[in-house]
Amino acid sequence: xxxxxxxxxxxxxxxxxxxxxxxxxxxxxxxxxxxxxxxxxxxxxxxxxxxxxxxxxxxxxxxxxxxxxxxxxxxxxxxxxxxxxxxxxxxxxxxxxxxxxxxxxxxxxxxxxxxxxxxxxxxxxxxxxxxxxxxxxxxxxxxxxxxxxxxxxxxxxxxxxxxxxxxxxxxxxxxxxxxxxxxxxxxxxxxxxxxxxxxxxxxxxxxxxxxxxxxxxxxxxxxxxxxxxxxxxxxxxxxxxxxxxxxxxxxxxxxxxxxxxxxxxxxxxxxxxxxxxxxxxxxxxxxxxxxxxxxxxxxxxxxxxxxxxxxxxxxxxxxxxxxxxxxxxxxxxxxxxxxx
Amino acid sequence: xxxxxxxxxxxxxxxxxxxxxxxxxxxxxxxxxxxxxxxxxxxxxxxxxxxxxxxxxxxxxxxxxxxxxxxxxxxxxxxxxxxxxxxxxxxxxxxxxxxxxxxxxxxxxxxxxxxxxxxxxxxxxxxxxxxxxxxxxxxxxxxxxxxxxxxxxxxxxxxxxxxxxxxxxxxxxxxxxxxxxxxxxxxxxxxxxxxxxxxxxxxxxxxxxxxxxxxxxxxxxxxxxxxxxxxxxxxxxxxxxxxxxxxxxxxxxxxxxxxxxxxxxxxxxxxxxxxxxxxxxxxxxxxxxxxxxxxxxxxxxxxxxxxxxxxxxxxxxxxxxxxxxxxxxxxxxxxxxxxx
Numbered sequence: 001x002x003x004x005x006x007x008x009x010x011x012x013x014x015x016x017x018x019x020x021x022x023x024x025x026x027x028x029x030x031x032x033x034x035x036x037x038x039x040x041x042x043x044x045x046x047x048x049x050x051x052x053x054x055x056x057x058x059x060x061x062x063x064x065x066x067x068x069x070x071x072x073x074x075x076x077x078x079x080x081x082x083x084x085x086x087x088x089x090x091x092x093x094x095x096x097x098x099x100x101x102x103x104x105x106x107x108x109x110x111x112x113x114x115x116x117x118x119x120x121x122x123x124x125x126x127x128x129x130x131x132x133x134x135x136x137x138x139x140x141x142x143x144x145x146x147x148x149x150x151x152x153x154x155x156x157x158x159x160x161x162x163x164x165x166x167x168x169x170x171x172x173x174x175x176x177x178x179x180x181x182x183x184x185x186x187x188x189x190x191x192x193x194x195x196x197x198x199x200x201x202x203x204x205x206x207x208x209x210x211x212x213x214x215x216x217x218x219x220x221x222x223x224x225x226x227x228x229x230x231x232x233x234x235x236x237x238x239x240x241x242x243x244x245x246x247x248x249x250x251x252x253x254x255x256x257x258x259x260x261x262x263x264x265x266x267x268x269x270x271x272x273x274x275x276x277x278x279x280x281x282x283x284x285x286x287x288x289x290x291x292x293x294x295x296x297x298x299x300x301x302x303x304x305x306x307x308x309x310x311x312x313x314x315x316x317x318x319x320x321x322x323x324x325x326x327x328x329x330x331x332x333x334x335x336x337x338x339x340x
Numbered sequence: 341x342x343x344x345x346x347x348x349x350x351x352x353x354x355x356x357x358x359x360x361x362x363x364x365x366x367x368x369x370x371x372x373x374x375x376x377x378x379x380x381x382x383x384x385x386x387x388x389x390x391x392x393x394x395x396x397x398x399x400x401x402x403x404x405x406x407x408x409x410x411x412x413x414x415x416x417x418x419x420x421x422x423x424x425x426x427x428x429x430x431x432x433x434x435x436x437x438x439x440x441x442x443x444x445x446x447x448x449x450x451x452x453x454x455x456x457x458x459x460x461x462x463x464x465x466x467x468x469x470x471x472x473x474x475x476x477x478x479x480x481x482x483x484x485x486x487x488x489x490x491x492x493x494x495x496x497x498x499x500x501x502x503x504x505x506x507x508x509x510x511x512x513x514x515x516x517x518x519x520x521x522x523x524x525x526x527x528x529x530x531x532x533x534x535x536x537x538x539x540x541x542x543x544x545x546x547x548x549x550x551x552x553x554x555x556x557x558x559x560x561x562x563x564x565x566x567x568x569x570x571x572x573x574x575x576x577x578x579x580x581x582x583x584x585x586x587x588x589x590x591x592x593x594x595x596x597x598x599x600x601x602x603x604x605x606x607x608x609x610x611x612x613x614x615x616x617x618x619x620x621x622x623x624x625x626x627x628x629x630x631x632x633x634x635x636x637x638x639x640x641x642x643x644x645x646x647x648x649x650x651x652x653x654x655x656x657x658x659x660x661x662x663x664x665x666x667x668x669x670x671x672x673x674x675x676x677x678x679x680x
Contacts, residue, residue, distance in 0.1 A: 227558035
C-alpha cells in the first residue's frame with residue numbers, strides 16, 4: 001500500500017523530512033505496512049508534482065525553498081503547477097504566522113476539503129483557527145496530528161493522548177521553549193543579566209535576532225494552547241492564556257532563588273479545577289523535587305499529573321530540524337500503521 | 341459499538357480495572373467511540389459469564405479472587421461455567437509465573453485462537469513464550485498489547501513503539517523495578533546495609549517476603565526482555581539477558597559512589613551495536629548528567645537514545661494496582677479508539 005504525501009513549504013524541516021523518507025521508506029514499509037511517497041511539494045512559486053513520486057535523492061541535493069523546487073523542475077523538464085490536493089496526507093511545514101495563520105490555514109482547509117489527513121509541523125494555523133480546522137476535519141472524517149507543532153521530538157501530544165488515554169489529566173506543566181530555558185540557565189550558571197544571556201543565545205544561533213516571540217512567552221503559550229485544545233477537545237484561543245515572559249527577570253531574582261536551592265523556569269501550564277481549565281505561561285520558582293528542575297540549557301520537558309497514574313514526566317528530544325522532521329514522520333506512521 | 345472484555349484472574353489489578361470501567365465507561369464511549377463491557381471473568385473455580393455484561397457495581401463490592409466471583413454468581417443465581425472465548429479482547433491479569441507461563445499462556449493461546457485481541461498485565465506468558473504467542477497472534481491477525489507487563493503506568497512500550505515510530509532506537513536504559521530502587525535509595529540516604537534497607541522495604545510492604553525476583557534483577561530482566569521483543573520484533577528469552585542483582589552491593593560501594601557525587605542504580609538496558617542487540621541488568625554507577633540519577637525511592641524511569649530525536653527520558657507513573665489497571669485500560673482504548 002502506498003500513501004501519497006503532499007508537503008507545503010520546503011524549508012529546513014521539510015527537507016529533513018524528505019531526507020528521512022529517503023533513508024527510512026523501505027523500513028517503514030516492512031515495519032508498518034505502507035510505503036510513504038512524496039508526490040507533491042508546494043512552495044511560493046507553485047507546486048512540484050510527480051504522480052509517480054518525486055525523486056528525493058535528487059531534490060535533497062538542491063538546497064531549500066522554492067529555488068530548490070524550481071531547480072528540480074528544470075532538471076526534469078517539467079513545470080511547477082497550481083496547487084492540487086490529490087494526496088492522502090498533507091505535511092504542513094510553512095513558517096508559523098500566528099497573526100493570520102497563513103499560508104498554512106488555507107492549505108490545510110483545502111486539503112481537508114479534498115479528504116486528506118493533516119500532519120502539521122507548523123503552529124500558526126492551529127493557533128489562529130483551531131476550532132475551524134477541527135470542525136472541517138471532523139465533518140470530512142479526516143485525522144489530524146501536530147506533534148511537530150507541540151515541542152516536536154519531545155512527545156507531548158503522544159503522552160497526553162495515547163499513553164494517558166482514559167486517564168484524567170488534572171495538570172500539565174512544561175518547559176516548552178528551549179531558547180528561554182537556555183537564557184535562564186545561562187543567567188543562573190554564569191551570574192549574568194537577561195540582556196547578557198540573550199546576547200550569548202543570539203551569538204550561538206539559539207535565539208533569533210528578534211527574540212520577542214520566545215522571551216515574551218508567546219511560543220510557549222502557543223504550544224500549551226495547542227496541547228490543551230488537542231487533549232481536552234477545547235477551543236481556547238491565545239487570548240485565553242495568561243502570558244508573562246522572562247524579559248523582566250533580574251540577576252537578583254535568579255540569585256535569590258539559587259540561595260534557596262531553587263531555580264526559575266518559564267513554565268507553561270494548564271490546570272483542571274472544578275471542571276474549569278486555566279492556561280498560563282509565567283516564570284516560576286521551582287524546587288529540586290520538581291523533575292523540571294533538572295531540565296537545563298536548550299532542553300525541554302513536561303509533567304502530566306493524573307488521577308489514575310500519578311505523575312509522568314518526559315524530558316529531552318532533539319530540537320534541531322531533523323528532530324522536528326522525525327516527529328512529523330512519526331505522526332504520518334501513526335496515521336497509517338498496521339497495528340498488530 | 342460495544343467491545344466485550346473477558347478478564348482472566350480476578351486479583352487486585354483486575355478489580356481496579358473493573359472499578360475504572362465502572363467510572364469511566366461512559367466517557368470512553370463519548371471520547372473514543374466504543375463502550376467497553378465486561379462479559380466474562382475467569383477464575384480458578386470457573387468463569388463468571390453474563391452476555392449482557394457483568395454488573396461491575398455489584399461485583400466490586402465483594403472483595404477479590406474466586407470467592408468474589410462465586411459470591412456474585414450466588415447472588416445472581418447463576419453458575420460459574422467452563423471458560424469460553426467469545427469476547428473481543430482478553431485482559432490477562434493472572435499472577436506472573438515465569439517458569440511455566442501458566443495459566444496465562446493457555447488462556448492467551450485459547451483467546452487468540454478464537455480471534456480475540458490480547459491486553460496483558462501479566463509478564464509470565466510473554467517471558468516464557470513470547471515467540472509462540474506472537475506467531476499465533478500474527479497468524480490470526482489479532483493485536484496484542486502489554487503495557488501493564490512493562491512497568492505499567494510508566495509508558496515504556498508507548499514511547500518506544502508510538503512516540504518513536506520510525507526512529508532508530510540505539511539504546512534503552514531504565515530503572516524498571518521500584519523495590520530495588522527503593523532499597524538502593526534507602527541505603528544511600530540512611531547509610532544502611534543491603535539487609536537493613538531490605539528489612540525496611542519489607543516492613544513497608546514494598547518488598548515481598550521472598551524478595552529474590554526483585555533483588556536478583558529478574559523482574560527488571562523480564563521487563564527489558566518484553567520491551568526488546570516488543571519494540572525490535574525479536575524473540576529473545578530470559579537466558580539472553582545478562583543478569584546481576586543488587587544483593588551484593590555494600591555500604592562501602594554506596595559511600596564510594598556518593599563521595600564522587602555518583603549514585604548506584606539497578607539499570608536494565610538493551611544496546612544496539614553493529615546490528616546486534618545486547619540485553620543486561622546490573623547495578624551501575626551513574627552521574628548527575630544522567631536523568632535517571634534523580635529517579636529515587638520506588639520511582640521508575642527510562643531513557644531512549646535514538647539517532648533522529650536524540651534522547652527521551654520518561655519518569656514517574658503510579659506503581660499501585662490502580663496505576664497498573666489504568667495502563668491496561670489505556671491499552672484497551674488504544675486498540676479500539678476511533679482516531680480523528
